[in-house]
């Protein structure tokens with residue numbers, strides 16, 4: 539992004555916006571090309587401290603010069619935020635990161651069809667994000683390329699052809715980091731119960747996730763086979779996975795992801811009207 543003079547506006551300057559802005563700045567985008575609208579004063583102070591960007595409390599003329607507007611508000615506040623910002627967004631291309639809110643709703647609120655919906659995740663903060671993107675028909679190849687340049691600063695991405703698949707993506711990779719952290723909490727507690735210090739247990743658990751993920755990424759083998767290679771006959775891994783199987787852990791975990799997917803659909807219905 540170093541030689542790119544595109545101006546990008548952010549509506550909402552919270553966690554997800556900060557993750558993307560961090561990526562853009564790391565890749566050399568000038569902070570002066572970023573406009574942020576963020577009503578919460580302490581968050582504006584944080585953005586100033588983190589990125590040197592003075593965010594605006596409400597949308598205004600500065601937004602009009604932005605070729606791309608990123609919507610990083612909660613699903614619950616999207617409609618109101620859209621009503622406030624619409625008079626200032628000109629002919630911009632729009633990129634939403636909001637869970638659940640369908641592009642039909644966004645098109646209606648903003649009066650434009652140039653909308654890309656996305657579902658990023660918080661590892662974007664460290665350049666290891668995983669994002670899925672969906673484009674409405676009116677989005678051109680050049681528009682898509684512009685979105686890709688932005689999202690690529692936060693990690694990897696893929697496009698989905700059907701918008702409803704973004705709900706599944708939300709359940710899988712959008713919320714996914716929380717599942718990993720949940721398992722880290724459990725591994726840390728188990729380690730402590732077995733006599734390790736909290737620090738030792740946490741370091742071992744995080745390192746194991748990093749290592750196993752890197753192995754899965756580097757390997758052409760399916761996870762079933764990778765797991766088999768850890769599992770010695772009559773050994774410790776077998777004892778653990780047998781215990782999980784008898785408690786139906788996998789089925790419960792899959793059920794949890796379906797609950798997240800259903801909630802994404804509900805968010806679209808509840809807050810997209």
Ligand SMILES: NC(=O)c1ccc[n+]([C@@H]2O[C@H](COP(=O)([O-])OP(=O)(O)OC[C@H]3O[C@@H](n4cnc5c(N)ncnc54)[C@H](OP(=O)(O)O)[C@@H]3O)[C@@H](O)[C@H]2O)c1
Nearest residue numbers: 550551552553554578610611612613615619635636637658
């Ligand atoms: N966090 C994640 O892991 C994640 C992952 C993928 C997608 N998302 C999506 O990203 C979106 C933002 O989530 P987040 O975690 O970044 O939330 P967040 O940290 O709460 O950020 C949203 C920000 O938008 C501000 N805001 C509220 N009304 C506004 C308005 N009218 N105009 C401009 N800004 C306004 C909020 O201020 P106040 O606090 O004053 O309301 C808040 O600072 C959500 O739609 C979520 O579904 C999040």
